[in-house]
Amino acid sequence: MRYSIWNVLAQGLTGHRGWKPVWRDPAPQADYDIVIVGGGGHGLATAYYLAREFGARRIAVLEKGWLGGGNVGRNTTIIRSNYLLPGNEPFYEFSMKLWEGLEQELNYNAMVSQRGIINLFHTDAQRDAFVRRGNAMILHGADAELLDREGVRRLYPFLDFDNARFPIKGALMQRRGGTARHDAVAWGYARAADALGVDLIQNCEVTGMRIEAGRIRGLETTRGRIGARKVGVAVAGWSSRVMAMAGLRLPIESHVLQAFVTEGLKPFIDGVMTFGAGHFYVSQSDKGGLVFGGDIDGYNSYAQRGNLPVIEDVAEGGMALIPALGRARLLRSWGGVMDMSMDGSPIIDRTPVEGLYLNAGWCYGGFKATPASGFCFAHLIARDAPHPTAAAYRLDRFRRGLMIDEKGQGATPNLH
């Protein structure tokens, strides 16, 4: 059913008895043309674009838990396209353009909100690097502005301008950056995919892959054997484990990233900001919670929980930037498993197994990529050729020396 203000009003007057399930709960069929493993943001978006843009049919999404239960349900909700390198920026700008029309397309309010993101700089060298990046963004068709100290102060007068260990000198701003309601992104894609006939199958964990003569034939799951001509894997956090079922080792390490939210507060921070002299980023949700995060915990782990040192480090960054935060209370922390790749950039590519495709390695930047990742992965699966904006996300780029290393940290996954 179509959502609209009229529908909300009519249902309000009639006791909300007319709302329909946002998705079906179908039993898995014996086989599909395309099976997407992973009912997170990327998997759901992939299924939607396969059906919507590429005319694919007989599609299923297999989710071991609940739809949207991956990192799409566990992130700091930031959307932006403020990347530097030519392998990245066109892709993220494509994603931003998809965000900008997403809600109308999906008929679902995912609260895509372009309230602006600023990256603060504290040294001349950081400024120079941001000038380079801002110019790269504009050359790629994105928007960027350089704010001086007073420009930052006008936006956020409560930052520590006077007593800071590392003085704020200015910021790179992308006004089109902002946030989106993360769960609603997953639900919006799920609802739209379901409406196009995609089977969304929850509580269905893949336990094995049927590969014959180098070609994928189907999957073993906790809900039985499911045949498939093509399989796309989008299971960030668990990519290495799932692809091990196909005998593949990935250039990925699994790390824990924590994120945090405070109690609800009246509007305090309008947009998104990142601290340049520590690792801290923050925005405020429409509900009023300050949503923030920092570095990954730093050790390899599949445990979806973190530890105190990083909690403290993040809080220190917050207090250094915003001394008024001291009396805001941390309400909840959570930890998710990140696919940390060798150059900090993702992988959307074919694999050595024919018919098996991989979408992985998003480090902790996957949320903003959700629409483009789904679109480009769908393009790859449907046409067996990479989408132009994602052409650099190849598995063989490490062998060929074509790394996309935004931070310049090299093959040290926990530093990206």
Next chain:
Amino acid sequence: MSGPFRLPSGGLIDRGRTLRFTFDGRAFAGHPGDTLASALLAGGVRLMGRSFKYHRPRGPLSAGSEEPNALVTLRSGARAEPNTRATVAEIYDGLQATSQNRWPSLRFDLMAVNDLIHPFLAAGFYYKTFMWPARFWERLYEPLIRRAAGLGRLSGEADPDGYDKGFRHCDLLVIGAGPAGLMAALTAGRAGARVILADEDFLPGGRLNAERLEVADMPGADWAAAVVAELAALPNLRLMPRTTVIGAFDHGIYGAVERVADHLPEPPPGRPRQVLWRIYARRAVLAAGATERPIAFPGNDRPGVMLAGAMRAYANRWAVAAGRRVALFVNNEDGLRTAADLAERGVEVVAVIDARPEGARLPGLRHLRGAEVVATAGRLGLRSVTLRHSDGRRETIAADALGVSGGWNPNLQLTVHHRGRPRWDEAIAAFVPGPGGPPGLAAAGAAAGLMSTHGALASGRARALEALADLGIAARAADLPRAEDAPVSLRPVWHVAGARGRAWIDQQNDVTVKDIALAHAENFTGAEHLKRYTTLGMATDQGRTGNVIGLAVMAGLTGRSIAETGTTAARPPYTPVAIGALAGRSRGKAFRPVRLTPSHRWAEEQGAVFVEAGLWLRTQYIPRPGETHWRQSVDREVLATRASVGICDVSTLGKIDIQGADAGAFLDRVYANTFSTLPVGRCRYGIMLREDGIVFDDGTTARLAEDEWVMTTTTANAVAVFRHLEFCRQCLWPALDVQLISTTEAWAQYSVAGPNARRLLERIVDQDISDAAFPYMAAGRVTVCGGLRARLFRISFSGELAYEIAVPARYGDGLIRALVEAGRDFDAVVYGTEALGVLRVEKGHVAGGELNGQMTALNMGLGRMVSRKKDAIGVVLSGREGLTDPGGHRLVGVRPVDPSAGLTAGSHLLEPGAAKVAENDLGWLTSKVYSPHLGHDIALAYLRGGEARIGSRMRAVNLLAGTETEVEITSPHFIDPQGERLRG
């Protein structure tokens, strides 16, 4: 007496002292021992807050940290503390509390219009509308939503209070000082184990303080006080009241926040407001008790409706009657205690509405079996309760307070912090700790689902004995004091069926039974979907009173069991924690340590301007009288250095002493170029690659003796390089005879550069340093100033005849003064990082902007340094096709065609006439300086096909500023390309 609802006697309050405070400007009084909620209730105030969405009037639901409703802003100004639970805030003389999320006043809140239009604001309504037109979201809809959302307000001012952190260690951490915790602590404390007993309350004793139950034939509170007194005398036991254990982390580490001064007007001088403790516990007993849950029925959210156990606590602990005419609505035996206790204290109990049809009736009270509450009335506070008798008959009873008990949920949150899953216990109709809890943590008492006092005492003792046995600590089982062991006798009633009107489940977030039904209809039926769609359990109380009810209602709708419906995961912290406490002292200037160079004091005396370089503060430039612009100072420093001599503190460069027979071989493996062939007494410039073939760092390394080397790194990478070398030494090549030590802090090192550098140094250095005796790239030990040991390196970053002289750091201040003195005749200057940057860009040396972790030696024009005669880290991978593109980026120089035109670092390079799009982007300016020597801006740049473009004209485009400059591509060596000066 402090208020009309204060009972004439009893309570654990100090009636001898009166404390005065205000709420929304109105004056009230209370006593030591009161919370803000108890004192306000005593004063006749039931209305303390407004709900999040519908702005419903609300009073306290609880008497503890689970409170969803009675949230206030405590204190004012920079100390304003939003969303503070009135139920746990201790009052002090002069306390100011303000209600929040209302306008213009708590009693008359215009935002309560939301309550009138509630049919249109059901769960998730916002996902279905506000989409047209698209641009209205940011401009209209969202600003309105954001303004309405949130509860309290941050002051925006810097938090004036201090916070601290500390570490504590123990054999046994006991979390909670109720009967289970006290018994566990007593058992372990008497056995001599190191025990920490932490409790979130300011008064240890837990529920014993809220009950009239007897333990060991005395009032429970007295028994608790006696045990606490014994524990306090034990040297091996640390009692930590006002301390909430917020999380169970890995390796037996628990986070705990001690509220040191929250019960005072402000922290005493020198004392923190709160302390974050990291408690390293070998074993832990979770004795955090249980939280009572309400029952969902229409109008169950009015001020005056509260948990029966809370009502009992207010009467027994704080001597406060929740009302004049009190009704109760219960489904279990414990709720009846409230009726008995209130009656005993002379409070009129008008009805006990008991959902259980069978069983004895309370004597002397109107105990209605098989009855349920179906409605309530009262706008700003409860006036009446409508019940439905077992025969279906309805009756309305005047009542100003209604105590509700739907059973108790164990406070098991810490047991799921490691992602363990709780187990459903049908007997008490609640989740209890399941498998997969943190290793070493065991639950006791009500937290483990044992709801009687006896059960708590016995399990507290048992868990402690098990932990002690585990640790090999001999212990004797203390006698169990006599205590009640009554059964729970509960009939699950989650919500009253067949009653019209909204029944609240999550009171703060205004989630009602109807919202759960809507989530069910729309197929958001799993625990996580239910939570995220309806916001059930996402409020400041994290659903401690509402979650299980919501899950149970959903289970009823789906036909699944509650166990199958599952729960959402509890995550740290157990209760919200001030971010200030998590940050501790690391804020403001103390956010990170400050590292000062050996010449800092001298430079300060000269009026130097300093700049942050990582953790270091370095001299940026030193203005002289009359200089009004930084450029004047920097130009002077640069020109004077090139004309005569300049001195610069370069102590911040990383310095690593490398010794051992295999040190040369080691260096050959970590540097791309060869070092093992370097003669003793010489140094060499080296580049170090990362494993992936990208340049990691550069610097010079000198050979001081056959097996003794000293490496210098860049300031930025000092730590990273040392870590890398240690990794190589310990993990990759443990067989090599090589030792490393970082000596960055051990040596003060100064660059002395310029045509008169040698003449200056000859006045300091005791040995012959003529060009013959100490040629270019010589290195060695010397003495200075008549015998002080020093190291001298003839190396140059500026392109001038230059040396670096190092002395032990404690002589650094003396040496800078000696150098300046010795340079007086040469008009020597001391230059800072700005001039250093100008000198190196003029010479074309790579540094920060070029060493960005993305470029190869080939890109930097240093490709020939990568030796093919040996293998080294990164050499093989630097040969990959993507890194050897002949048309790839190369380091070049850039100068404006019009010398008066400025350049901007970060500008991109385009061909003349090319459109400003990414396809035409050929490179960018990495570093830019004004060269006083040349009289115009110069820059280094990475440019595609750079060498072939030298001499050509391009555009440096800065789209951020909307500027572009015509430039000429040049060699990166603007000064002395042949290197004649440095060999002079």
